[in-house]
Amino acid sequence: MKILVLLSQVPDTTARIAFTNENTQYDGNGVTFIVNPYDEWYALVRALELKEAKGSGSVTTITVGGADTEATIRKGLAIGADDAVRVDAQPTEALQVAEQIAAFAKDKGFDLILAGKETIDHNGGQVGAMVAELLDLPYVPLASKLDVNGTVATVERDVPGGVEVVEVSLPMVIGAAKGMAEQRIPNMRGIMAARTKPLTVIPAAAVDDTGGTVKFELPPPKGAVKMIPAEEAGKLIELLHTEAKVI
Amino acid sequence: MSVIVFIDTRGDKIPKAAQEAVTYASQLAGGPVTAVTFGGSKLLESLGAQGAKKVIVARGVATVDGQQLTRLVGDVAAKEGATTIVCVHDATGKAVAPRIAAKLKAGHVAGALGLPVDGKFKRNVFSGKAQAWMQVTSAVKVISLMPNSIPIAKGDGTATVEEYIGDLGTARITVKEVRKAGTGIPLPEAEIVVSAGRGMKGPENWAPVEELAQLLGGATACSRPVADMHWRPHHEHVGQTGVAIRPNCYIAIGISGAIQHLAGVNQSKVIAVINKDPEAPFFKAADYGIVGDAFEVLPKLIEAAKKLNAER
Numbered sequence: 001m002k003i004l005v006l007l008s009q010v011p012d013t014t015a016r017i018a019f020t021n022e023n024t025q026y027d028g029n030g031v032t033f034i035v036n037p038y039d040e041w042y043a044l045v046r047a048l049e050l051k052e053a054k055g056s057g058s059v060t061t062i063t064v065g066g067a068d069t070e071a072t073i074r075k076g077l078a079i080g081a082d083d084a085v086r087v088d089a090q091p092t093e094a095l096q097v098a099e100q101i102a103a104f105a106k107d108k109g110f111d112l113i114l115a116g117k118e119t120i121d122h123n124g125g126q127v128g129a130m131v132a133e134l135l136d137l138p139y140v141p142l143a144s145k146l147d148v149n150g151t152v153a154t155v156e157r158d159v160p161g162g163v164e165v166v167e168v169s170l171p172m173v174i175g176a177a178k179g180m181a182e183q184r185i186p187n188m189r190g191i192m193a194a195r196t197k198p199l200t201v202i203p204a205a206a207v208d209d210t211g212g213t214v215k216f217e218l219p220p221p222k223g224a225v226k227m228i229p230a231e232e233a234g235k236l237i238e239l240l241h242t243e244a245k246v247i
Numbered sequence: 248m249s250v251i252v253f254i255d256t257r258g259d260k261i262p263k264a265a266q267e268a269v270t271y272a273s274q275l276a277g278g279p280v281t282a283v284t285f286g287g288s289k290l291l292e293s294l295g296a297q298g299a300k301k302v303i304v305a306r307g308v309a310t311v312d313g314q315q316l317t318r319l320v321g322d323v324a325a326k327e328g329a330t331t332i333v334c335v336h337d338a339t340g341k342a343v344a345p346r347i348a349a350k351l352k353a354g355h356v357a358g359a360l361g362l363p364v365d366g367k368f369k370r371n372v373f374s375g376k377a378q379a380w381m382q383v384t385s386a387v388k389v390i391s392l393m394p395n396s397i398p399i400a401k402g403d404g405t406a407t408v409e410e411y412i413g414d415l416g417t418a419r420i421t422v423k424e425v426r427k428a429g430t431g432i433p434l435p436e437a438e439i440v441v442s443a444g445r446g447m448k449g450p451e452n453w454a455p456v457e458e459l460a461q462l463l464g465g466a467t468a469c470s471r472p473v474a475d476m477h478w479r480p481h482h483e484h485v486g487q488t489g490v491a492i493r494p495n496c497y498i499a500i501g502i503s504g505a506i507q508h509l510a511g512v513n514q515s516k517v518i519a520v521i522n523k524d525p526e527a528p529f530f531k532a533a534d535y536g537i538v539g540d541a542f543e544v545l546p547k548l549i550e551a552a553k554k555l556n557a558e559r
Contacts, residue, residue: 013487014506017376037488094355095348120487120510121373124357129313129345138419139313141341144481154423159311159338161258161433163482165424166310172419175341178488179481210354211384214367218377219513225520225530230539234551236519239535241555244517246496247439247463 001057001148003047004105005081006115006127008036008091009065009072013120019216026121026216035072038116040079041183042176047114048080049181050148058082062104064089064097070199077194078186084197089204092212094122098130099207106135111170112153117142117177125175132173140166144179250276251329252299253320253347255339257286257309263399263436264335264392266297270400271392272333273298274362282406283323285309285316295404305411310422311339315415317346322413324351329387336391337435344391354383358393374487374510394435395493428482432466439465440494440515442485443473446501446522446541450478455545456500462552468492470502486511498548501541504529521545 011017012032020027035044044061051057061076062085063069073084087100105113113135115128125141132139144163145156151170156163158177186194228235240247252272254265265284272280279300284291285308294302305319320343324332332351334344336358348355356368360378367380368390434440441460447453453467460467467483474484485492487507493514500521502508509532512518520533523540530536537544 011373017373019377094345094357095352098345098349123370123372123374124345124355125341126345126348126355126357129342130349132313133317133346133349136314139342139346140420142338157338158482159425162428163426164310164422165426167421167423168419208352209384210348210352211382212354213372213379214382215380216372216377217380222532223534225533225536227536227538230537230544233521233537233539233544233547234554236535236537237548237551237555240496240517240519244496244534246517247555 001050001054001111002109003051003057003059004108004110004113005039005044005047005059005061005076006101006113006131007039007044007061007063007073007076008116008119009033009063009069010036010119010121013037017218023216024214033072035075036116036119038118038120038176040076042178042180043114043116043174044076044079044081045181045184046146046176047112048184050112060085062087062101064091064100066090073199074194075186077197077199078190079184080190082197084199086199086201087204088201093210094124094126095130095210096207098127098134100205101127101131102134103205104202105131112148113137113171113173115173115175117175128173128175135173137171137173138168139173139175140168141175142177143174144177146174146176146180248276248331249327249329250331250333251281251283251324251327252333253283253316253343254335255311255337256284256288256291258288261288261290261293264337264394266294266399267394267397268333268335268392269294269297269299271362271397273400275331275333275390279404281323281327283320285319291408292405295406296402297400298402298404299406300404302406302408303411304408305415308415308418310418310420311342312418312420313342313346315418316343317350318415319411320347321350323411332387332389334389334391336393340391344389348389351387351389352385353387353389354385355389355391356381356383357391359390360393360396371514375491375513376510393493395438428480434466434468434483434485434490435492437466437492438495439463440468440485440492440496441465441498441500442468442470442502443500443541444470444502445472447473452542453479455549459498459545459549459552462549462556465494465496470508499529500545502529503527504532
């Protein structure tokens, strides 16, 4: 089985959020960048488990980004991916990223393409679905369980009001969410091996420009918390009703 | 600007998120719009109240197959000459809206928080820790509206309902089993959420949490450790890796407020925190706080809620 995993680089979960260039760019100064957790913990690890269970196949990662993403890409190789591809383009918008990935994947015959359900910086959850549309493949977002039997995948997905178990014939694209796999910490052997695994850089394809983010802003600072003594706890309900007017 | 709106109306009543999306589409268009949907709903005429003049329904599609639904919306968009397609930023919308955008080479705003200002749409980024203004420059735009972002219009119109006729191809996704998440209010739609964490000490202690939620007409939720320990079902988990919600009122009991939890709830209009640890980080994000033991505070809240309900 030939699997492609989409890996994105994002600021660490606890990183400070600040902007630069008149609030048009994220300020990455002094920030640690990581593999997007949904891509790493769920999509990549499940891809590796499927390959290991089958005893054959390959797991390739693809990232759209500049040379500064290579340390992050090596982390994916250290966890166990066989090889990695970097499309040499600055990601600006979901469709632009999806078109770059689709341009690479279209004639490679991947059986399964796995993405995280969203990135923790842009939170769009769009790229997996867009890649699926561009390659004319089925896509299941918000997938918390994935099994493959022959050429049929069984997937559990969140739907409004519950969970559905669905069957889909491969090839397909999956948006991986919590539950699909457990995080793997790379060991020393993996980290050493990652240094010599292939990381291919390919030039960007010409893609459509559909716009993007023009300005960021931080939410206004929160007002002081109003404390209520525990013995008068019932007053909270009163205040939520009469003062905050939310119940 | 010609606007159509794609909604999921399966089930016994028209979901709140669908009513919000039709309201929003009609506000964007400055007049009545065409809605597109699927499945067996019988109440589609009522969407006239939110500003739909016509509802086109593909009765033969019962499940979310992104490819079939993208063909459906693409076909209706072409026939209506739509330049803006409104969707909902929920599980159904996430399977369909980005596909429509890719098919039509349209810019896609995933999770718009309201109407555009100077042509720019605001959305959450960095898990709610910041917002971004997005400008779409393509001829066609796809706008996915975040649930609970706008009030629903209550007009007196009635929509005409039209059956979709056309070839959507065969479904490539087959549903084998459906597990309902209970009969209460779906968490992403709830305006009041009562949430509890490890401070409850065990699943057997959840009755007062449920009672308070019920008295307030809200839904129950929980923190990640509680879902991981199977004290509560997975779909109740709010936070970075669970569901992100934005109710009017979020009451958190026995939850410390780790950054990953805040990422899922920081868009709530009002946050009340009950924790016995005065240093709990959640108090910094709260509007109201009580330092106290959950098992002493909850009965007082329930008593006050009963009193309030008796008065109104």
